[in-house]
Amino acid sequence: MSTKYAEAAPQAATKYVGRAVDRLDAKAKTTGEARFAAEHPYPDLAHAALVHATVARGRVTAVDTARARAVRGVIDVLTHENAPAMKPAPKPSLFNLSSLVSGTTVNYLATDEVYWNGQPVAVVVAETPEAARYAASLVRPSYEEWPAVVDFAAEEPNAVPQKSNPMRESGADKGDARAALATAPVSVDLRFSTPPQNHNAIEPHATTAVWDGDRLTVHEATQNIAWTRKHLALRFGVPERGVRVLSPYVGGGFGGKGSVWAGTLLAVLAARATGRPVRLALTREGVYHTVGGRTPSTQRVALGADAQGRLSALIHTSVSRTARAGGGPEPVTSASRHLYASPNIHLSDSTVRLDLVPNTFMRAPGEAIGTFALESAMDELSWELGMDPIELRMRNEPERNPVGGQRFAHRMLREAYAVGAERFGWRERDPRAGAMRDGRWLVGMGVATAYHPAWLMAASVTMRLGADGTVVVRCGLQEMGMGAATAQAQIAADEMGVPLESVRMEYGDSDLPPSPGAGGSAQTASVAAGVLAAGAKLKRSVHALARRLPGSPLRGRRLEELTPRDGGLFHAGGGQTYAEILAGAGRDHVEAVVKASMPAFVVRTLRDRRRLMRAASGAQFCEVRVDPDTFEVRVSRWVGVFDVGTVINATTAASQLRGGIVMGIGAALSEQTLIDHRTGRIVNPSLAEYHVPVHADVPRIDVHYLDEPDPTMPLGLLGVGEVGITGAAAAVANAVRHATGKRVLDLPITLDKLL
Known part of the structure; x- marks a missing residue:
């Protein structure tokens, strides 16, 4: 983002920014009023449970569902033999960033192929969650098992270099780090390893899916609302405008809820197949088997220095993993590009591909x-x-x-x-x-x-100023418990010079202007840019109205001379409240729209x-x-x-x-x-x-x-x-x-x- 764009709006005097303000959703969460993805009631709601593969690689040759179907309350058992078709996941592309939201390349229940131990191979839909889980335990798939590669350490010698892309560089050579290391008076040369790790957000992944014809409503534990909407529209062949993703409350994400995983897709598939609203809440074990985590790694760091400690060589290499069915390489050597001055630097990242659940983002990947x-x-x-x-x-x-x-x-x-x-x-x-x-x-x-x-990413924002002095900020940002909505309300209050209690945030809904996902530590700054730009447009609109009002103390004053405070625009000699300006202009509100281009x-x-x-x-x-x-x-x-x-x-x-x-x-x-x-x-x-x-x-x-x-x-x-x-x-x-x-x-x- 350019400096010009970052400074698009005149800065208000800070009254709320920097303060320790209680979260806007604190009361709703502490009293139980807040409803998470698995807590929305619907008439005739059905429940789904997954059946997981027990082989690491192969294909399903048959699925015995007779005992499961005999369980009281079972509505249907979906397998690759009878499930409605989904479209395959798109190939990742920087020209369509929403394509990066695919957790895996597997087209669940549209294939008999098994890519990892734990991959969902059937879904049971029943009247109660207990019946669904019990019936799922009775489903008996048979497999033709194929050789699988699952041992990271054994596969490490077969690692291949990561490919760079414009958004995430991989590898670097500056000077001759190997020669400098060999001649350095003091050096260390160490080999490190880190294990795979899994996501354990306090709220396991959950989806409630409801079809109304070709219109789909999904209550989803996601940290990427806009891209999830695009992905579901693509996979189920419906217009994007016909898909609504609601996620006002998320019980933690840390990257694991930044992609669309099996639970979401199969809940939507089950709802379409049965014609019923369907809820699929993953068990903790189900999260481990269907949601990616952090890759393991082996790393070499070699440093050479003179006797005064000045680095002459920095070498950092890594091997991490992806999966046959997806996953992305990790920029393990990223920090080594930036932290220490050395005339000679060699960095390289390599990957191996295993038959495991694809790895994914995990806090600071x-x-x-x-x-x-x-x-x-x-x-x-x-x-x-x-x-x-x-x-x-x-x-x-x-x-x-x-x-x-x-x-x-x-x-x-x-x-x-x-x-x-x-x-x-x-x-x-x-x-x-x-x-x-x-x-x-x-x-x-x-x-x-x-x-x-x-x-910094693209965030669209709509801001509305009412005649009663209230400010409504609308943005489909994700609130995962970190206080994102509260921070934006503080920014808006300062930008418009209104009390914090006069700001209302609308968020967590794909029908709102799109926000970037909550990832990369980018959401607050990205949405703030939109809020500042929307606030600047609002103030220009209000100022234009005021200059047309007879007797307004703002006539003849440029906007740059005014300060937003006390619910209006003021200068040393006086000013007017927003309510007075809008009432004088016969307006009940003014609105500003900021559309960001990805x-x-x-x-x-x-x-x-x-x-x-x-x-x-x-x-x-x-x-x-x-x-x-x-x-x-x-x-x-x-x-x-x-x-x-x-x-x-x-x-x-x-x-x-x-x-x-x-x-x-x-x-x-x-x-x-x-x-x-x-x-x-x-x-x-x-x-x-x-x-x-x-x-x-x-x-x-x-x-x-x-x-x-x-x-x-x-x-x-x-x-x-x-x-x-x-x-x-x-x-x-x-x-x-x-x-x-x-x-x-x-x-x-x-x-x-x-x-």
């Missing part, structure tokens, strides 16, 4: 696992040099983007580290490994850099990336305590200081950053999806066996942000949703290294790796 390796290697280099790890990073802080040479639009990592070191008490750290104790516990302190690119957005993004680098960044400080006998690791303190541009809501921004850190602690110490390499089956598909952090695992997390705007972004926003997880796993690993002297290269950091 690429950067979350890439920063673990890079920042652990930087820490290990500091040990080799005998240098403070913060000092090493500051000596290699670049003036311009190390790969590409673009200028930084905004970068305050030095300030973040300075503030963090003071708040954390870094000066109290004994630099010797294993030297710090608290009673019998070994104490370690670690740091790491957080980093996530700042994205093709124009793509062109603008590509143009800007050639000259500017925008990113959120930060400094993660972690303290751990390690039992010297059992090597149990406890995170005991955390300080995170972030440069995320302007903070709209102090409460929700801090919550987002803390949430990312908690996910990073989980990645560091416990989270991993376990796959049986004989069958391709996920063997820990539940929260009883897939361990996410609980309250006892998480200390008080002190979050601080610099609140300095990026001048090239709307309101100076950079995004807070994903930067919090980046660097977090490395900060834990570096603290463990300080406490024990042992460098753990493979996540998660479990007892066996320290004993």
Whole structure:
């Protein structure tokens, strides 16, 4: 986005932006008034349950449904033999970004082919969810089993280089990094691994689908309303205007709800086949088997430096996975393009293709696992040099983007580290490994850099100003619990100079002007650009009305001389309220429409990336305590200081950053999806066996942000949703290294790796 576009609207005096404002939906959620996707009642509602394949590769030769059909309350059992046809998923294309929403390439129940263990091969529809689930357990598919490739480690030697595209670069060569590494006075060369991880949002994926002729209404747990609508229209061969996706409340997403998966498609298919409204709510195990998660990775990071710690070589390579039926490559080396100055840099990303559920976006895809390796290697280099790890990073802080040479639009990592070191008490750290104790516990302190690119996408907004002074903002944005609607209401209130309680947000509906999905930490800034532009148009319209009113104190005044405040437009000598202006003009409202163009957005993004680098960044400080006998690791303190541009809501921004850190602690110490390499089956598909952090695992997390705007972004926003997880796993690993002297290269950091 150009600076001109970002500054399209005159800036109002801030009254609400930056404040800790309660979320607009807080009362609805805490009282149970809010209805999620699986809670909307319909007459004659039926319920669906999935039957999952038990082989990793092959085809279904027969499906015995007799026992399932005999269960009382069963309406139908859909298989590839009797299900209505769907159109296949479109091929991914940058010219049709909605094509990227396909979770997989599988055309469910239109094929007898099995692509992974857990793929849905039948759907049972019944009068109750209990009957549907029980009947699904009685369906007996038979298979012709084919050889399958499911072992990531075994397949790693067959990795092929990732292909770059204009939106996401892969690979880089600057100078001769291999030769520089070979001659560097000090070097480290390490191999890291990270495991697959699965999504565990508090609300499992759910869909309620209702057909009325060729018109479709879907209540959906999605973080991508507009693209989901386009996708469903395409797959079911109906006009896009005939599809309505409603998603006002989503119980967490983190990327897993950014694509259209089997549950959504098969709920809609079942509703069409039975002529009944159908609800399909995935079990937790069903989420693991049908919704992608984070790819595993192996990474090599090799660093060469002189005796003063100045890097002469940076090599970062990775292998991650996709699937035979879809999935996208992860930009694992992304942060290494931007974080450290080195005259010689080599980056490469490769992938293997496995017969597993396709991988997908998971909070900070690429950067979350890439920063673990890079920042652990930087820490290990500091040990080799005998240098403070913060000092090493500051000596290699670049003036311009190390790969590409673009200028930084905004970068305050030095300030973040300075503030963090003071708040954390870094000066109290004994630099010797294993030297710090608290009673019998070994104490370690670690740091790491957080980093996530700042994205901007196309968002359309309609804003209406009523004669009673109310402002209605209409945008199909996604509210996943992070306070997105509240932040936009704060922006609108300041832009129009009205009380926050006079702003009403309408969102979560595909009939509203389209918003980008909630992903890439881009939604707040993208929608804010639309809100600012709509506010500017509204004020121009009101000003034009006022100048035509006899005796108006605004006649003869240019809009640039006026300040929106107290529910109107004012200057030093006076002004008028919006209500007075509209009443005088005989209008009950005025409206502004901002239509954003996705093709124009793509062109603008590509143009800007050639000259500017925008990113959120930060400094993660972690303290751990390690039992010297059992090597149990406890995170005991955390300080995170972030440069995320302007903070709209102090409460929700801090919550987002803390949430990312908690996910990073989980990645560091416990989270991993376990796959049986004989069958391709996920063997820990539940929260009883897939361990996410609980309250006892998480200390008080002190979050601080610099609140300095990026001048090239709307309101100076950079995004807070994903930067919090980046660097977090490395900060834990570096603290463990300080406490024990042992460098753990493979996540998660479990007892066996320290004993």
